[in-house]
Amino acid sequence: MFADVYNKTTEGTDLGEKIAVSMRNITKTFGSVVANKDVSIDIRHGEILSLLGENGSGKTTLMNMLSGIYYPDSGSIFVDGKEVSIKSPKDAYNLGIGMIHQHFKLVDVFTAAENIVLGLKEKGSINIKRIAEKVNEICSKYGFEIDPYEKVYNMSVSQKQTLEIIKVLYRGANILILDEPTAVLTPQETEKLFDVIRSMRKDGKSIIIITHKLHEVLRVSDRVTVLRKGEYVGTVDTKDATELSLTEMMVGKKISLDIERPEPDDPKxxxxxxxxxxxxxxxxxxxxxxxxxxxxxxxxxxxxxxxxxxxxxxxxxxxxxxxxxxxxxxxxxxxxxxxxxxxxxxxxxxxxxxxxLSFVPEDRLGMGLVGSMGMTDNMMLKSYKNEGFFFTQRKKPRALAEKVKDELEVVTPSLQTPVRRLSGGNVQKVLVGREISSSxxxxxxxxxxxxxxxxxxxxxxxxxxxxxxxxxxxxxxxxxxxxxxxxxxxxxxxxxxxxxxxxxxxxxxxxxxxxxxxxxxxxxxxxxxx
Amino acid sequence: MSKNKSSVKEPLLRIAKRDSIEAYKAWGIRAAVLIAALIICGFIIFFITDLNPFKVYISMFKGNFGTTRRIWQLLRDMAMLLCIGLGLAPAFKMRFWNIGAEGQILAGGLATAACMIYLNSLPNYLLLIIMFVTSIIAGALWGLIPTIFKAKFNTNETLFTLMMNYVAIQLTSYFVALWENPYGSNTVGIINPATKAGWLPSVFGQQSFLNVAIVLLLTVIMYFYLKYSKQGYEISVVGESENTARYAGINVKKVIIRTMLISGAVCGLAGFLAVSGASHTISTSTAGGKGFTAIIVTWLAKFNPVVMILITFIITFLDRGAVQIASDFNLNEYVSNIITGIILFFILGSEFFINYKIIFRSKKQEVIK
CATH class of the missing domain: 3.40.50.300 (P-loop containing nucleotide triphosphate hydrolases)
Incomplete structure (x- = not known):
């Protein structure tokens, strides 16, 4: 019924009754980076699907398109056989799709119940008591444990996650996406989560778990879809898969890169x-x-x-x-x-x-460099204290910046241009150049x-x-x-x-x-x- | 292209951040905006008050430059605002939201007035030195209190510095009552009107000369401090990213405390200039909202003390011009405030067009569907 507005084609109805969501030929790029390339996946009613892949394989991006955070560049999404356009998380909710993100989106000073109704547009005044009742109902149905009146800041990580799941269920979601749900949980809590997920499956809900933990994939899911470097690799039934076979799908065949590797000389x-x-x-x-x-x-x-x-x-x-x-x-x-x-x-x-000790941190502009400063000023980030008395000395840093620019072929309009305006590769050259220069x-x-x-x-x-x-x-x-x-x-x-x-x-x-x-x-x- | 399957519609207007803009373009936008503001104000003046806009603008100009006395008043007011702006610059550059300049000014002003009242038997040069030092210390301490809490307990400096303003205002009320002169007037009155003890002396016959000179000197010092000193470099790094600062081996807490001491001290000095160099009295309105106006000065100038001179000129010019047209044309002051408001709004708004560009939906993409 929701899809009527968006429904433009009727293709996809032949996908059968059992398919809850079907994503077809999805491509998404960010600038020059291709996050998803021509990916197609299906999720059936009442099944647990694991979405497996290394970092940067495009799992989360793909699911973000299902939950309305991103919009695909091309490709189509079908829910219950009807083509839909999911432009916002609200659209996703209306279609019964809810995502539980890795980083919880909760208001700390609110209670569980208050967080659940947050953003809901129900008519009339908010009746917390009624909400709490409904929350308790959901809890007893699937085996959650949560106190609707507890403030979020008093909750453990696992409780917060439970709250996020209830939030999604409260909104009537039939398709739940969990992004790395076990990353923050202890083994006991993971066990509990899996029980809940299984009872949701029994209720006919479709659950997608984004993960890279093989043993959990094998234990909880019905089918596994593997992505690698933004591309679809394949889908297998869990009962036919082993850790080794999944690893092979995940990492792919070895590609020769011809990087030189000299023998270590007199290691100490x-x-x-x-x-x-x-x-x-x-x-x-x-x-x-x-x-x-x-x-x-x-x-x-x-x-x-x-x-x-x-x-x-x-x-x-x-x-x-x-x-x-x-x-x-x-x-x-x-x-x-x-x-x-x-x-x-x-x-x-x-x-x-x-x-x-030289250190090229992961966060180049947030830790290794000062984005608003030019190359010269960045060169003296670690050494400015040693030169001059009260005023900074820019002679040596300027010479160093000049040298790094020439030797590493950094493309920059000038040494004063803020490094945040440079391309990623040039930023990295500036950083590595500085770190290496200190011998x-x-x-x-x-x-x-x-x-x-x-x-x-x-x-x-x-x-x-x-x-x-x-x-x-x-x-x-x-x-x-x-x-x-x-x-x-x-x-x-x-x-x-x-x-x-x-x-x-x-x-x-x-x-x-x-x-x-x-x-x-x-x-x-x-x-x-x- | 394979994009045509998408049913997404690009919005009509999109706003994107500019990577960079040439200096001449930026100044061109600013100039264009200023002219546009003057034209629009001209219409408003005409339709609301039936006055000739040109006459109004000329009156504004005369209000500022009409006589030598007015020019010096303009300079004095500019010096005050600029001084506070200079005080705020290091804090804001460090992304420390010091909105407590009002309180820091009052703290400096109170210290100045106290010295003038209790130490008026000292030789004048000694008294002035003591006043100068105590006002700086008082302002610095007033700025230090919220900073210590920020460094130790990570309290919110915006709220804390703001609340410190009200504490300073209440303290000032108390001292005004204590120093009341004449009795029953509920003001402190001019302090030492006969001896002029603790008054900044006139130079070249100008009472405000020293105010202007001190602030100009401070502008130069602050310019070099922020741009060329190691401490100024540390302020920039901490302001950009605390993680980078820690990575570079900078003691972030130390830098924050040191910078706020400087920021408070300069604001305290503004209090000294207001009391000793201008009004020779103290009241709860000594700061008079300039501590907030100076925030605009600092941000519009992007923490560059030299550019701040220009911004303080524009703001002070508008302010004094508004007073002038109110009296010249018998307007009530709200109309003149509307005019300054519109002009300021345009100037602030111009920064938006300098930092962002507006992209209209191109026809091509519409055709695809």
């Missing part, structure tokens, strides 16, 4: 990390008892699904992340062999110890080639290899497995904040690393060292 321990644990700003244990050593003259790759502790690991070493007691990060001076503890030191204290002994990079074109990426690989040859301990956090496999000497795999294994770059396979990324091994390396 440079950074020794022991029992590193920390709690991130969301209050979740982001790193759990990590121990490893980074050697001079090697590139240590760090692989993992994003948000598995990579950021916290690098920031801990850089002195930007508070660590838990018992953690240890020891730096060994290359000349003297003197050992220095980095835990508890600020970036300033680390540099005053004489340690030249570091440790170089950490997070997603150094994200968003860069092929040529710039190879420039960056080349720069990293040059540093490696100079005896720098390079730590490379990456997301493209093909690159990690060809560039790195060793690959450390993080999974849910734990160290899940270290693979030899020259011997390992894509499948092995892929499995380590998605499948937490119990009793892995970290436990052995206790």
């Amino acid at each position: 321990p440079r950074i020794k990390v022991d029992n590193l644990s920390c709690i991130n700003s969301a209050g979740i244990k982001a790193l759990d008892n990590i121990s490893f050593t980074a050697y001079s003259g090697e590139i240590l790759g760090i692989a993992g699904i994003s948000g598995c502790g990579q950021k916290e690991l690098l920031e801990s070493i850089a002195g930007l992340q508070k660590t838990l007691p018992g953690s240890s990060i020891v730096y060994t001076e290359p000349e003297t062999g003197e050992e220095k503890q980095l835990i508890g030191k600020t970036p300033k204290q680390i540099s005053s110890l004489g340690i030249s 570091p002994t440790v170089l950490m990079t997070a997603y150094a080639v994200r968003g860069l074109d092929i040529n710039t990426s190879y420039t960056i690989y080349h720069l990293l290899n040059e540093q490696k040859k100079k005896g720098v301990a390079v730590i490379y956090v990456g997301e493209d497995l093909d690159v990690l496999l060809e560039l790195c000497d060793r690959i450390l795999v993080l999974c849910e904040g734990k160290l899940n294994g270290i693979a030899e770059g020259r011997k390992t396979t894509k499948e092995e690393v892929g499995l380590l990324m998605t499948n937490l091994q119990n009793g892995g390396d970290t436990d052995e060292q206790k």
Whole structure:
């Protein structure tokens, strides 16, 4: 009935009664980035579908188009066989589609019931009591536990998620999309969530879970659709799938990139990390008892699904992340062999110890550079204190900016042009150029080639290899497995904040690393060292 | 193109942020907008008051430049507003929303008046130095209080600095009652009218000369401080992103506290200039809303002290011109306020067209459907 207004074609009715939603040939681009290319998926009534894929494979973008946050560039969406146009989340709600986002959209100071009615246009005054009754009804039907009068700021993460799900159900959704629902949950809470999801399925609802956790996919879903780099790979029945077969679908065939990889020359321990644990700003244990050593003259790759502790690991070493007691990060001076503890030191204290630690953070303009300043001013971000007394000295930074611009072929109208106006690749060159110029002994990079074109990426690989040859301990956090496999000497795999294994770059396979990324091994390396 | 299946309609108007704009274009837009504002005001003047708009504009001009005395009054008012704007610039550049300039001015003014009343037996030069220093300290402390709470407990500085204004106003009321002169007048009256103790001396026969000179000197200092000093660099980094500042090894809390001390101190100095250099008295209206007007000055000038001179000129010119046309044409002041309001609205609005461009739906895309 809702679709009548939008209904322009009747094709798709032949898709059969069982299909709740069908997305056909969906393409979505952001500028030059293709997030989804010609993707078609079907969701049946009363089934749980897992949408599986690595980071950046376009899972969330695809679902955002179903929930009205984005609008596809081309392609069509059918709900119950009728073509629809979903222009806003409200349209999606009217069609019975509701999405539970990874980051909750709740008002902290409101109660559960108040959050549920927020944005609803019901006639007459709001009767919280009636709403609470309806909420309790939904709860008992599916097995939720929530107090409608509890304020959101008093709730645990799991309760907030429950509230989000109830919010969607209250609005009468028949198709629920959950974006990485278990990322923030403990195993017990995950178990509970799955029970709820199963009882919703029994009720005939369609549930789509966006995830990259293989064991959960296998346990809860009926079918799995796999996306890779924005493209549809295939759909399989869960009962026919194994972790290995899904990993292969997810990571694809190995592509040869011809990145040079010189043998490490006389590797010596440079950074020794022991029992590193920390709690991130969301209050979740982001790193759990990590121990490893980074050697001079090697590139240590760090692989993992994003948000598995990579950021916290690098920031801990850089002195930007508070660590838990018992953690240890020891730096060994290359000349003297003197050992220095980095835990508890600020970036300033680390540099005053004489340690030249370079760090290319993931957030280039929000952390590594000052977007409103030109290249010159950005060059002196870390060194401005050492020159001059009261006034800044711009002579050396200007010369350095000139040098970086020439050597890395940075395209910028002038050295004064705010770096935020430069293209992503040029911004990255400015940042990497500055970090390398300080002749570091440790170089950490997070997603150094994200968003860069092929040529710039190879420039960056080349720069990293040059540093490696100079005896720098390079730590490379990456997301493209093909690159990690060809560039790195060793690959450390993080999974849910734990160290899940270290693979030899020259011997390992894509499948092995892929499995380590998605499948937490119990009793892995970290436990052995206790 | 494969786009034609989409049934989405592009909206008629879209607003997109400009990447950059050449300086001459930006100033061209500003000039065009100013002229447009004058034309529209001309119509309004004509239709509401039946006056000749040109005569009104000439009267505004005369109100500001008609006599030497008026010119000096213009300069004095500009100096006051500019001084406050200079005080706010470092705070706002750091993205610290100091809307407590009113309170900081009053704190400085109170300290000045107290010195004038209680220390009037000291030699004048010594008294002036003490007044100068205490007013700066008082303003700095008034700015420091909300900052400490911000740094320690992450309180909201906008609300806190705003509320501090009202505390300062109440304090001023108390002291006005305490220092009341003559008895029953409910004002402090001119302080030391006979001895002129604690009055900024006249130079070249001009009472306001020192006000203007001090603020001009301060403008130059603030320009170099923000643009070329290490501390100014730190302010820019913290204002852009605290994460970047931490990454660069900057102690963010220290920078915030230091900058607000400076911001409060300069506002306190404005209080000194208002009391010692202009009115020679103190009342709850000593700040008179200039602490808020100065926010416009700071933002329109994008924290550039030299550009601030121009902005303070425009605002003060309009303000004084409004008073003049009200008295010349027997208008009530609301009409002249309407005129200044329209002109300011246009000037502020011009920033929108400088930062954004408006894209109309192109015909081509409509055809596709």
